Amino acid sequence: MIVNNAWYVAAWGDEITENPIPRRICNEPVVLYRTLDGQAVALQDSCCHRGAPLSLGTVIEKGIRCNYHGLIFGSDGACVEVPNQDMIPKKARVRNYPLVEKDQMLWIWIGDAEKADEKMIPDYPFHNDAVNWPHIHDMMPVKCHYLMLVDNLLDATHLAYVHPESVGGSAPSVHMVAKNSLDATDNGITLSREMSNAPPPPVYNNCVPFPGMIDRWQEFEFIAPSFVIQYSGGVQNGEDRKTAGAPRFDMRIWHALTPETDTSCFYFWSTSNGHETDNPAATKKIDSEIRKALAEDKVMVEAQQLRINEFGEEWLVDNKADAPRVMARRAVSRLQQKQNPEA
């Protein structure tokens, strides 16, 4: 299910320049670019003259010029110039999508523009806090339905199997016996897990060597339809998580899954370093470690999507650990009903 009347991350702010790029979002081809004065714009990626992609065009002072026959479109999508012709038909326009730049991301609204309320965009102020939470961000295309990655993020029982060499790294039993708390919110769920006296997973140890066992925490907030805000870390076993100094591991991860098609998505993520904030190498290290884990997930979910394409999902049987993802999907269904009551 793709909720059209919702904000999605279309791009990182620094991905988009005066060189237009194509990106399919919620099954619609979109061209993203910045005007010469720096304003980010999202238009339908197809010229209203002969249908050519505007992403093959050029940004000039008057707007974006289609590089098939030279029509020029302003930021609102209206055609402003047809070469060798004085009259510009009123119908000569392409769709403009609401686009908001916030917390270093470009947020797009694909559905009914009149429903696009900027207040619905989740807050992630850590992206703007380079002093306390220096971060690195990136995007990875993944060939799976975007909610399969939400499922994956809210399911801890795969850590020991998919990520033994990265973020898992403990015996399956450590993840199975973790103390979990799961709650519904107005627009999603919160999930927290505490694992005491657990061996530090390889990622933690690679970043911050721990002499022995640690107490780990993982806190997730899912905001429908597709955002997971994660805070994870660990301190030496028995230390107070609030006050313990080094060795400690503190990491925030932003996960935003943007539907491309029904079976593919864009995974926008950032990793923020909270334990060695003045050391860019430590920020880089977290990023490179988490990248490994995401690549491990990508292999599994893409293979899973191929099987789901073949056999469907109706016959699948949930187990105990699926409660968070089922609650999350039900929150997405509620959002869909709220945003599309007539559907």
Add this chain to the structure above:
Amino acid sequence: MSEERSFEVKLAKSGKVLTIPADKSIVEILYENDIHHPISCEQGICATCIVKVLEGEPDHRDSILTNDERNVNREFTPCCSRAFSDLIVLDI
């Protein structure tokens, strides 16, 4: 878990009343009576079996319904949930 109790389920669509013994679930008794209500996980996770409670006081045992879904929409998972009242009426 405390000791289970027996209670009765009335199926609103047929008017049938079934007794659920302490050691069986509602859906087990439905199946014994050839009523093939959709189920999957059998432990209140997957939401496949959800039905509406029309009367009675449900004893929710699922892991996924929100308070609103339970109290406002009166949603209920007969695969694992039971009743505090002696009779519960389900929209089946």
